[in-house]
Amino acid sequence: MIDKQKLVKIVGTGMVSDREEDLEKYSSDISFVNRVRPAYVVKPGTAGEVQKLIDLANATKTPLVPVSSGAPHFKGDTVPGNGGSIIVDLSGMKKVEFVDRARRVAMVEPGVTFEELIPLCTKEGLRLNMPLLPRKSKSVTGSILEREPVLMPGYQWDMSDPLACAGLYFGNGEEFRTGQAAGPGTLKDQWKVGAVQKAPYGPGTASLHRLIQGAQGTMGIVTWMSIRCEVLPKMQEPFFSASHDLDQLLDLMSWLIRLRMVTECFILNNTNLAAIFATDMEDYQRIKETLPPYILFYNIAGYDYFPEDRIAAYIKDIAVMNQRIGLDTGKSAGLISADGLLKKIQKPCDEPYWKLCLKGASQDIFFLTIYDHMERQIAAMKEMSEEIGYSPTDLGLYIQPIVQGTGYHCEFNLFYDPYSYTESDRVKDLSNMATKSLMNMGAFFSRPYGDEANWIFNRDAATTDALRRIKKIFDPNHVMNPGKVCF
Amino acid sequence: MALSKEIYRELEDIVGEEFICSDPAIMPSYHGSDLGAVVLPENTVQVQAIVKTCNRYKLQFSAVATGWTGSFKKDIVYIDMRRMNRIIEINEKNMYAVIEPYVITAELQAECFKKGLHFNVKGAGSNCSAMLRGHGHLDQSTSGDDRNHLAIEWVTPEGEIVRSGALGSTDEWFCGDGPGPSIRAILTSAVPPGVTPGVFTKAAIKLYHWAGPPKYDIQGLSPKYTLPEVPKNMMARYYSFPSVEKMWQAEIRLGENEICMELMGFNVSMVAANIATCNEDDERIFKRLNKEKKGPGFFVIIAGNSDNDFAFKKKALEQIVREAEGESMKSLEDPETEGILIAQCTRVTASIRETFRAGGAFSSIPIMSQRDLTIKWAIGAGEAKLPLIKAGHIVDDGGAFFGWGVEQGHVGKTEIFCKFDPANEKAKAAVEKWSKEQGRRAFDESYFALMMGEVSDDIKANMCHYDKWWIALTRAFDPNDVAPQGGPLV
Numbered sequence: 001m002i003d004k005q006k007l008v009k010i011v012g013t014g015m016v017s018d019r020e021e022d023l024e025k026y027s028s029d030i031s032f033v034n035r036v037r038p039a040y041v042v043k044p045g046t047a048g049e050v051q052k053l054i055d056l057a058n059a060t061k062t063p064l065v066p067v068s069s070g071a072p073h074f075k076g077d078t079v080p081g082n083g084g085s086i087i088v089d090l091s092g093m094k095k096v097e098f099v100d101r102a103r104r105v106a107m108v109e110p111g112v113t114f115e116e117l118i119p120l121c122t123k124e125g126l127r128l129n130m131p132l133l134p135r136k137s138k139s140v141t142g143s144i145l146e147r148e149p150v151l152m153p154g155y156q157w158d159m160s161d162p163l164a165c166a167g168l169y170f171g172n173g174e175e176f177r178t179g180q181a182a183g184p185g186t187l188k189d190q191w192k193v194g195a196v197q198k199a200p201y202g203p204g205t206a207s208l209h210r211l212i213q214g215a216q217g218t219m220g221i222v223t224w225m226s227i228r229c230e231v232l233p234k235m236q237e238p239f240f241s242a243s244h245d246l247d248q249l250l251d252l253m254s255w256l257i258r259l260r261m262v263t264e265c266f267i268l269n270n271t272n273l274a275a276i277f278a279t280d281m282e283d284y285q286r287i288k289e290t291l292p293p294y295i296l297f298y299n300i301a302g303y304d305y306f307p308e309d310r311i312a313a314y315i316k317d318i319a320v321m322n323q324r325i326g327l328d329t330g331k332s333a334g335l336i337s338a339d340g341l342l343k344k345i346q347k348p349c350d351e352p353y354w355k356l357c358l359k360g361a362s363q364d365i366f367f368l369t370i371y372d373h374m375e376r377q378i379a380a381m382k383e384m385s386e387e388i389g390y391s392p393t394d395l396g397l398y399i400q401p402i403v404q405g406t407g408y409h410c411e412f413n414l415f416y417d418p419y420s421y422t423e424s425d426r427v428k429d430l431s432n433m434a435t436k437s438l439m440n441m442g443a444f445f446s447r448p449y450g451d452e453a454n455w456i457f458n459r460d461a462a463t464t465d466a467l468r469r470i471k472k473i474f475d476p477n478h479v480m481n482p483g484k485v486c487f
Numbered sequence: 488m489a490l491s492k493e494i495y496r497e498l499e500d501i502v503g504e505e506f507i508c509s510d511p512a513i514m515p516s517y518h519g520s521d522l523g524a525v526v527l528p529e530n531t532v533q534v535q536a537i538v539k540t541c542n543r544y545k546l547q548f549s550a551v552a553t554g555w556t557g558s559f560k561k562d563i564v565y566i567d568m569r570r571m572n573r574i575i576e577i578n579e580k581n582m583y584a585v586i587e588p589y590v591i592t593a594e595l596q597a598e599c600f601k602k603g604l605h606f607n608v609k610g611a612g613s614n615c616s617a618m619l620r621g622h623g624h625l626d627q628s629t630s631g632d633d634r635n636h637l638a639i640e641w642v643t644p645e646g647e648i649v650r651s652g653a654l655g656s657t658d659e660w661f662c663g664d665g666p667g668p669s670i671r672a673i674l675t676s677a678v679p680p681g682v683t684p685g686v687f688t689k690a691a692i693k694l695y696h697w698a699g700p701p702k703y704d705i706q707g708l709s710p711k712y713t714l715p716e717v718p719k720n721m722m723a724r725y726y727s728f729p730s731v732e733k734m735w736q737a738e739i740r741l742g743e744n745e746i747c748m749e750l751m752g753f754n755v756s757m758v759a760a761n762i763a764t765c766n767e768d769d770e771r772i773f774k775r776l777n778k779e780k781k782g783p784g785f786f787v788i789i790a791g792n793s794d795n796d797f798a799f800k801k802k803a804l805e806q807i808v809r810e811a812e813g814e815s816m817k818s819l820e821d822p823e824t825e826g827i828l829i830a831q832c833t834r835v836t837a838s839i840r841e842t843f844r845a846g847g848a849f850s851s852i853p854i855m856s857q858r859d860l861t862i863k864w865a866i867g868a869g870e871a872k873l874p875l876i877k878a879g880h881i882v883d884d885g886g887a888f889f890g891w892g893v894e895q896g897h898v899g900k901t902e903i904f905c906k907f908d909p910a911n912e913k914a915k916a917a918v919e920k921w922s923k924e925q926g927r928r929a930f931d932e933s934y935f936a937l938m939m940g941e942v943s944d945d946i947k948a949n950m951c952h953y954d955k956w957w958i959a960l961t962r963a964f965d966p967n968d969v970a971p972q973g974g975p976l977v
Contacts, residue, residue, distance in 0.1 A: 102739070103857065103859070104897060157894050159669070160664070180857060182951045184946070184949045184950065189933045193860065193863070198897070202855075202938070203938065204954065205682065206673050206957055207633055207671065207672050210672035303744045304743065305744045306799060309802060317792065320793075368661070370580070403662075405582050406582050407653075444652070444657045444662060444666075445656070445665075446662060446666055447666070469964065470673070470963065473956070485666075
């Protein structure tokens with residue numbers, strides 16, 4: 001095992017821990033991945049320290065597990081795959097280098113959370129294209145590296161958005177900057193002429209930022225990221241459309257995205273909408289009873305020029321579409337107001353985190369799919385729930401259009417009591433069964449975590465082989481988070 | 488040197504005798520090169536078989552679709568993709584099209600228009616492959632560069648078939664990323680050198696809503712076409728501004744307020760080229776527009792999805808332009824001119840007029856990056872063109888550059904070119920010198936680095952040694968070195 005003093009020499013006293021309680025925190029998470037205890041937790045404060053840690057890991061063949069968000073963790077990607085690993089906790093790297101209104105971009109270190117960055121963006125008249133209700137401790141960089149779906153699909157031009165550029169060290173310890181940030185010269189040289197590291201492509205032919213996303217820290221460690229921001233609207237009008245018929249809502253949603261009428265836009269079922277607002281189980285039941293099965297939420301924004309005109313025009317046009325589809329639009333669904341939901345989703349989740357509020361834990365099954373398959377996949381999930389004894393009405397559902405409507409993120413949230421073996425086992429079984437079955441029904445698990453990753457990669461041997469060849473180039477000693485993804 | 492009989496026969500067995508040729512009289516007609524053979528596969532299976540054969544005999548190959556420019560090593564197997572010209576699918580609900588490499592933009596766009604859809608058309612024009620990575624007139628609302636590709640089917644240099652993203656796992660084309668890290672990182676059809684080795688045999692590209700008519704009712708005969716009526720809820724204008732700064736401010740506001748379907752920063756020379764039907768006309772119109780303009784400007788097309796949408800966009804456009812002290816060029820408001828500009832600039836049919844017609848050749852410096860930054864550089868590059876104009880080496884465009892916002896101004900494209908007579912050696916040399924100097928200045932002053940063609944070692948070193956990674960990647964997938972750099976893939 002690596003000598004602790006070598007780590008101390010790099011990051012300083014107090015930034016390396018092998019205390020039982022600290023190691024325990026990183027040994028497991030809310031997912032079902034096996035418990036593995038790391039050897040140390042180190043907290044680098046600078047990019048230079050990160051590079052030295054990677055060099056040391058290569059010299060000693062020690063696995064590194066990068067972590068940028070605070071607890072609780074949900075997907076098993078930050079639990080070591082191997083014993084003797086070092087957790088590289090980046091949550092202390094909290095510098096916000098800039099928020100640039102004119103160029104609509106911000107640059108941050110990996111420890112910066114949504115809660116910390118949102119007020120700085122708001123002050124400049126900008127906002128982030130956020131995931132749905134991230135927990136307070138969620139790193140912005142972490143979320144983007146995971147390719148989490150974002151609430152405003154119209155502004156997601158590419159799956160990699162809102163990543164602009166990133167600074168990183170590959171697994172072999174070499175520094176790299178993606179996109180426009182690659183050069184010429186240093187970041188400071190670029191700032192002097194007004195460059196703000198906005199364009200994601202390149203340098204050259206490759207777009208290597210795509211390799212570090214979805215990699216779960218297996219390619220290298222990101223030490224800063226520039227993030228595409230959107231303009232803060234002058235006015236907003238959120239609405240609900242609710243129905244028993246999911247197809248009607250999908251139809252409307254696809255047109256709202258296609259015609260670029262809306263900003264935030266997604267569907268929740270009554271379980272999830274109630275869970276988001278409930279303070280306890282009783283409250284949850286009370287809210288849920290008032291809600292229709294499926295609720296489409298959308299927001300119309302008006303910007304600096306004639307915001308009233310823009311909003312009024314789109315309200316009129318959407319009314320025509322609703323009439324065609326046979327839907328009603330309103331400002332509330334049961335006890336929940338559209339304004340209330342808008343307010344909630346434009347910031348991180350209040351404590352306690354909504355997915356933990358009901359029963360203490362949630363297992364999320366999520367995949368990408370297309371319009372044509374979704375209803376069949378949802379029906380199948382309900383059938384499997386029934387079969388395994390998990391009430392289908394307790395299943396949370398979240399449908400998020402992605403990349404300007406070219407696909408959908410479909411997520412089932414299985415709330416359960418982690419202290420009940422029966423419930424945990426049932427949810428674990430359901431999760432395994434559903435992943436296998438849904439794959440056969442066209443569900444694309446683009447972000448595979450935990451044990452399921454093996455089954456998912458087994459379906460595509462050619463891509464898996466290609467990824468392994470690539471991995472060998474950037475992390476030849478296999479020190480970056482071994483045991484994750486397909487490595 | 489032609490291929491050995493044995494290899495020729497193997498390739499012939501794959502594609503059939505009609506679709507292979509090594510006749511020394513024919514070979515130079517392909518890019519003036521001394522090729523080993525030309526083969527024309529019909530499908531992915533044939534491409535794979537050709538590539539595997541090349542690997543077995545350590546023969547180098549290069550695949551070309553519609554092509555643009557290219558240099559090819561002697562004796563290589565040239566895979567001409569022209570038979571792979573099928574539109575596989577236009578998925579309206581999920582807004583993507585799946586195409587083979589030889590589907591040209593004009594064909595795909597015509598089919599998409601009928602369904603109320605369109606896509607990013609590259610500046611190279613409507614006769615080029617629709618699969619191409621690049622930028623064009625419609626970037627403002629349809630993105631650009633490598634950001635319109637979804638899943639891709641790729642025959643690797645070793646002859647394996649990799650199907651990226653959802654395609655590999657589920658047979659669906661809607662997503663090219665994952666599982667896990669995205670191999671889209673290396674799947675790109677950029678300008679050589681630097682294309683992904685191997686062959687792209689199919690790709691899904693993003694589609695966007697088209698608010699225009701299902702078909703343009705074009706009238707007249709080449710080169711004088713007209714569109715009798717401006718389509719409903721569409722409008723085209725050219726605005727000029729008192730300064731670059733004012734123009735830039737208007738461009739940014741139009742992007743932030745999501746007003747324009749097209750915002751093309753044509754200079755007046757390019758507008759003149761678009762309208763004119765011959766060089767004499769071009770010069771006359773250029774001079775007239777030059778007098779009429781206030782300063783630098785851009786061309787816009789707005790398209791409303793409804794009367795309400797159109798009314799809002801028109802009102803906001805006019806207000807934004809007014810605030811930036813911009814003015815519409817009245818002579819271009821003539822409905823006949825407006826109509827044909829809408830048609831030409833959405834179907835991108837005038838690229839040849841803009842580039843080749845005046846001089847016969849052009850040399851360009853295109854930059855895809857942060858728009859305000861590249862404009863700063865382009866002002867200097869434009870000034871550096873003036874002595875060349877004065878000396879008569881290049882066509883007079885007033886020292887202009889052009890460009891546009893991409894993704895509603897989030898990023899941008901700036902380009903500057905010199906139109907010249909390729910038979911004029913002095914002009915050619917002067918343009919080459921200008922190009923080299925301006926490229927170097929961009930690097931020395933930290934604006935950007937040009938990475939097309941020969942790139943010097945100091946530039947590579949200052950760009951995070953990007954070349955080293957690319958070489959490592961290509962070697963990992965091409966251990967037999969059968970897919971050389973230098974030929975255009977698409």
